[in-house]
Amino acid sequence: MSTLLDVKGLRGAYGRLQVLHxxxxxxxxxxxxxxxxxxxxxxxxxxxxxxxxxxxSGTATLEDTSIVGKATEDIVRLGVAHxxxxxxxxxxxxxxxxxxxxxxxxxxxxxxxxxxxxxxAYFPRLAERRAQQAGTLSGGEQQMLAISRAMMLRPKLLxxxxxxxxxxxxxxxxxxxxxxxxxxxxxVSMLVVEQNAAMALELADHAYLLETGRIVxxxxxxxxxxxxxxxKAYLGY
Numbered sequence: 001m002s003t004l005l006d007v008k009g010l011r012g013a014y015g016r017l018q019v020l021h022x023x024x025x026x027x028x029x030x031x032x033x034x035x036x037x038x039x040x041x042x043x044x045x046x047x048x049x050x051x052x053x054x055x056x057s058g059t060a061t062l063e064d065t066s067i068v069g070k071a072t073e074d075i076v077r078l079g080v081a082h083x084x085x086x087x088x089x090x091x092x093x094x095x096x097x098x099x100x101x102x103x104x105x106x107x108x109x110x111x112x113x114x115x116x117x118x119x120x121a122y123f124p125r126l127a128e129r130r131a132q133q134a135g136t137l138s139g140g141e142q143q144m145l146a147i148s149r150a151m152m153l154r155p156k157l158l159x160x161x162x163x164x165x166x167x168x169x170x171x172x173x174x175x176x177x178x179x180x181x182x183x184x185x186x187x188v189s190m191l192v193v194e195q196n197a198a199m200a201l202e203l204a205d206h207a208y209l210l211e212t213g214r215i216v217x218x219x220x221x222x223x224x225x226x227x228x229x230x231x232k233a234y235l236g237y
Contacts, residue, residue, distance in 0.1 A: 001028035004189050005050075005157060009058035010068075012042075012049040012213075019045045021213045022058065027157065027191055032183050034192045034200040034221065036235065037210035043193040044085065046210070047159045050191075051075055051082050062157065077105055079156035083146045085165055085193075091135030095126050098134050098145055102152030112152070119148035122178055140171035144178075151182065158182075160192045164199060172196065176203050197235040201225040 005027040012020035020042050027033045035043045049056045052072040060067050067075050076082075090098055099119060103112045120127035123144040129137060134145055143163060150158055163179070164172040176199050183190055183203075194200035201207055201221045209217040209224070217230065224230055 001031060003027070004029045004031075005060065005062050005191075007050075007058070007060045010046070010049060010060060011057045012045050013055045014045075015055075019054075019213050020049060020056075023210075023213075023215055025208050025215065025218065027189055028205070030183070030187045030189055031206065032180075032190045032192065032204045034194060034204040034207045035210055036194070036197050036200060036207060039195075040212075041210040042213040043210055044161055045213070047082060047084075047161050047191070047193060050159060051080065076153065079153070080159065081150035081153045081155035081157070082159045083150045083161060083163065085161040089134040089137075089142050089145050089149070091133065093134055094131050095134060095137070095145055096130045098149050099152050102149035105153065115152055115154070119151060122182060123148055140167050140175070143167065143175060147175075147179070147182075151186070151188070155188055158188050158190045160190060160194075162193060162195060164194060164196045172199060179203060197231075198225070 003026050007023060007025050010020055010023040011018060023046065035046060037043050045054060048054045050060060052070055052075050056068055058068065062078055065078055067078065090101065096116065099116050106112055125141055126144055126148060129141065134142060137145065163175055180203055182188060192200055192204065201224060204221040207219065207221045207224045208215050
């Protein structure tokens with residue numbers, strides 16, 4: 001499998017507070033990678049670092065292009081889409097308007113309309129609510145909308161921050177099933193930050209475990225999921 005994103009020595013800081021301490025990891029073309037760890041371990045900060053939202057050093061190369069030091073909007077144009085924790089939908093806009101906004105960097109109206117229909121095929125409930133204000137949707141529906149809006153960029157890499165947060169178990173199962181389908185059918189690579197370690201490891205090809213801004217363990221997701229010592233010591237299940 002060829003490499004989509006190659007990260008070496010990534011450090012990140014909020015002002016003078018350093019939170020990432022030299023991360024090394026790769027994401028393969030078409031692969032799903034998950035970041036696991038306790039609250040405060042640096043998972044969300046890693047996504048923000050890749051989006052240019054915090055001060056960073058080190059290297060992060062998307063295909064042949066460095067993204068370190070680039071503005072967030074330029075990283076988006078290179079094909080990195082971010083679904084933040086809390087969904088970040090535009091609550092006063094309709095479902096369809098949110099999706100159109102997700103395609104703001106694109107110019108072909110025909111292709112945009114086709115991709116909106118593709119999102120509705122993955123998330124039929126959004127089609128039923130296309131004219132409804134996003135702020136009136138359920139939590140699960142808002143998460144579906146946030147993912148769909150990110151997919152409207154036609155990203156090479158989709159960054160997902162706690163996609164299961166605040167959702168009922170059945171909704172979480174549906175969400176992860178659709179994420180797996182998006183990965184297989186759209187060939188989009190994913191980096192998933194998730195507290196629900198069991199669900200994340202089932203979805204992912206490879207996993208990294210963070211502890212206080214450092215990677216302390218990595219390996220194939222199925223091996224980590226089946227390692228009793230790792231599960232009990234780090235993953236809490």
